[in-house]
Amino acid sequence: MMHSSYSPILITFSVIIFILSIYTSFILVERILDGLRSHKIFWIITGAFVMATGLFSFHFIAIIAHHIAFPLNYNLEILIMSFLFALMSSFAAFLTLYVSQLTKAKTCLCVFIIASGIFLLHYSAILAMDEPLIIQFSSLSFGLTIVLASVFAILTVMMFKQIRDRTAHTFTRAGGNAILLGITIFALQYVGMGAIEILPHDHYERGPTDIDTFTLGIILSSTSSLIIIITLFIAWFDYRSLQKQKQLINQIKHSEMRYRDLVEYSPEPLLVHDGKRILFVNDICIKCLRASDKYEIIGKPMEDFIHPDYHRIAKLHVKNLSDQKQVDFTEMKFVALDGSLIDVEMKSFPIVFEHKPAIQLIVRDITEQKKVKRELEDKQQRYSSLFDNNPDPVFLLNSNGIFQDVNASGGNLIDYTKEELLQMSYQEVVDTANLDVAIDKFKKTISGKPQAFELDVKARNGSIIPVNITTIPITIEGEITGIFGISKDLTKEKEALRQIKHLAYTDQLTGLPNRRWFYQHLSEVINRSEEYPNSLAILVIDFDDFKDINDLLGHHMGDTFLKHVAKKLQNSVREQDQIARIGGDEFIITLENVTREEAEQVAERILDVMNQPVDLAGNDLIITLSIGISIHHNCSIQVETLIKQADLAMYLAKQKGKNNYQFYNDQLNEKVKRRLYLENALRKSIENNELTLYYQPQVELSTRKLVGLEALLRWNLEDEHVSPAEFIPIAEKTGLIVPIGEWILREACRQISRWKDHPYLHVPVSVNVSARQLVEPSFTKRIYQILMEESIDPKYLKLEITESVMMDIEDSTSIVEELHALGLKIAIDDFGTGYSSLHLITSLDFETLKIDKTLVDIHNKRKMHVLKAIIQSMDRPVVIEGIETEEEFQVLKDFNAIGQGYYFARPLPPEKL
Secondary structure, rough: OOOOOHHHHHHHHHHHHHHHHHHHHHHHHHHHHHHOOOHHHHHHHHHHHHHHHHHHHHHHHHHHHHOOOOOOOOOOOHHHHHHHHHHHHHHHHHHHHHHOOHHHHHHHHHHHHHHHHHHHHHHHHHHHHOEEEEEEOOOOOHHHHHHHHHHHHHHHHHHHHHHHOOOOOOHHHHHHHHHHHHHHHHHHHHHHHHHHHEOOOOOOOOOOOOOHHHHHHHHHHHHHHHHHHOOOHHHHHHHHHHHHHHHHHHHHHHEEEEEEEHHHHHOOOOEEEEEEEEEEOOOOHHHOOOOHHHHOOOOOOOHHEEHHHHHHHHHHHHHHHHOOOOOOEEEEEEEEEOEEEEEEEEEEEEEEEEEEEEEEEEEEEEHHHHHHHHHHHHHHHHHHHHHHHHHOEEEEOOOEEEEEEEOOOHHHHHHHHHHHOOOEEHHHHHHHHHHHHHHHHHHHHOOOOOEEEEEEEOOOOOOEEEEEEEEEEEOOOEEEEEEEEEEEOOOHHHHHHHHHHHHHHOOOOOOOOOOOHHHHHHHHHHHHHOOEEEEEEEEEEEOHHHHHHHHHOHHHHHHHHHHHHHHHHHHHHHOOOOEEEEEOEEEEEEEEOEEEEEEEEHHHHHHHHHOOOOEOOEEEEEEOOOEEEEEEEOOOOOOOHHHHHHHHHHHHHHOOOOOOOEEEEEEHHHHHHHHHHHHHHHHHOOOOEEEEEEEEEEEOOOOOOOEEEEEEEEEEEEEEEEHHHHHHHHHHHHHHHOOOOHHHHHHHHHHHHHHHOOOOOOEEEEEEEEEOHHOOOOOOHHHHHHHHOOOOHHEEEEEEOOOOHOOOHHHHHHHHHHHHHOEEEEEEEEOOOOOOOHHHHHHHOOOOOEOHHHHHHOOOOOHHHHHHHHHHHHOEEEEEEEEHHHHHHHHHOOOEEEEOOOOOOOOOOHHHO
16 A cells, blocks of 8 residues: 655655746846847757756656655656657747747647647656556546646747846846746646555565665756756846947947937938949938938949949949058049939048948038039139220229239230239329329229220320229128229220211311301300400392202212312401302301491402302313392390391392392391291190182193192181292291191191092092101101002092202102002103203103193294193103193193193182182
8 A cells, every 4th residue: 555645845845946046047038039149949949948847846756756665666767758748848838938920729739739738748757657556537627637737728829938038037027927937837737646556565575776766856956946047147147248249239220329329410411332332321411312211222223323433443442441441532523323323522431330331421422512613613714804805994903093904905905015014003194184083983993883984095105095994892791902994095986076077077078167066166155255345147048040960960070169169268358257068059157346338348258258269170161150148246135046137137138130249137037937926826726727728720721621739838827828839948948848748638638638528629639748757767658548548549639749858860760669658649740940851751650740831822823833742752640730821721721731820710718719
């Protein structure tokens, strides 16, 4: 019969060994989970073996302690199997540390394996006893054994997961967990023993060499404890080693973090590569290479970001660094991701990056710097080009007025070398007469005010050169350090201005002063005339019938005549008298401080000299002239008034038979007043509605049929009918004929429009056009506008142009062509008044020829033959003016012409026509 017996010592040992093994296992778990551990599977196997040893030792010693009074025999194979169950359970626990993702399914599997291992360990160890026994599977103890095995497994997995998740990693917490598991396994062991019933049997007696059960328990306990303690010490030493390693690694990490912080926040682009590919870039480098993030750069070949022209230099840098040679700062061109080129200055040096040799580049973007440098160089070149190659003298002065620089043109102007000028002051090259001006302008410029002025400079040989100078202050950092000057030689311009002035005030034909000079001179004379005791006299001279010379001998001989008489006039006046040609054959003389008698003497001398024959192309010509004299002692008189008075006196001389002189008198004064009055009134005549058009019929002589009308201007001024013979010359001379002529054209067109449905009066209307109108550039355009605005057919408007205006065939042809292009008809007026030319009427394209009434003399057979010959030779209508009597009508009615005159009707207003 076998009785149970217990050994408290062995039981205590068994519990301590198990707790110690579990604690050691937890310590090993800490080592396994250390981030620096590289061979984790080895430590998992070691930990599982230590835990299995503890579990197996606990169970085996507990069995020994339970049967301490009897020697026991064991089945070795079953014991080995029991140890393997312990190892299986322990390995399943440690496997939770190795699995990357511990899912619920994997966790439950581990719990099942651990619980099964513990359960099988317990009962296989009991079955290893070579004793008869019965396991009571239906007992409460057996069921509790399964529950406790499951609790142990759950606790073990939970504790391992806590360690895995870093929620429990202190030695104190590891000890507490070991005690908790020890209590659980202790309860499982002794509850499980309750499900075992050992059958009665006899034990063999122990021999003298046999080891008693207690001693075996002590040996097993000591051996297990020694293994666990040795393992614990190894773990502790490993922990110390790892701590030192961690400390070193942490220092390295901190150093690397500081390095990365330094690199990341560096104001310069930094880049790390291994000779081929890029390993690291900081934020500023990412922006420099136009990337959105570092992953667009890291991993790419370094050559992708280096311009092909610099690949050889980059490879040489890598080789030199590999050979431990120094590499200096080098300029290169990087290629950004967007293809743009970046000028950089780069420094390379070797480093260790992530435990591997690498090359770090410190990059400085000098694109803007290079751009500024290029711009500065470009500006410097442009400045040098502008300065050195400027055709005008350019110079620099310091604040003391000493030349700092001067171009070749400046030296050439005054015949000094650049080296000589750089030793001189500006005052040394300025003419003494202009020195005060030069000093004043220099002071104003150096005070910050640019200046532009003219002065004279001295050349080496003493010659004076007029120049225009512009000076500009040179300001550097807010301080004026000198003056920049540009000068221009005015010698040619001054000479050109003198020539222009000479041309502007000189008559090119005779060499005498012209109208412009005379008006300016006369104004000056009038202003100082009050200083004279005597009067100021103006003589206007006009040659009589000068046009006959041009007509007979040509304009060239007319010009020769004017040159000749101009010299004779100069010889006829006093030395202090001034003579000018004011146009055509008209001259004017100023006599200052003279009496009336002295003015008469000068006029008589001129007549005597000029009445001498003039040899012109082998012809002795005697040309007479008319002189008008205006004499005054009044400084307030106007230039125009003085000349008009002399002009009126000259016309009086012509009226008195020519070749004489006349003084301006009161009678002429009344004429002047009348003329001025009419001129002023005429200016307002259109505005005051004082002008009207009368119309005189043009009748076909053979049928008495109305074929046309001539529009004639009438002026009613304050109930006075002013004669056209009086106001038309005024309008011609003042230019008022231009707006008045336009009014006539528009009014005639309006009347044509009113008559367009009239049974008799819808006929062409003739309008006289003056020479002043024809020379207006916009004359044709204005007629076109009037025709369009009044909506009339151009064929009903006929323009009458005097034959004297048409003498210039070339210009007249052009004008006539423009008018014909508008659809207008042209009539040559006043034919037969002294300039009649068959060449004129055969060369011009016109529709109607109007014969002046001076040719209508029925009692003069020669005139009638000429009139008949003209009419018969014309293939177009001819209008005979001035038919006033029945007798004239009867003679002319068979001439196949058109008649106009008082015989048919006087000019009438439209409503009476």
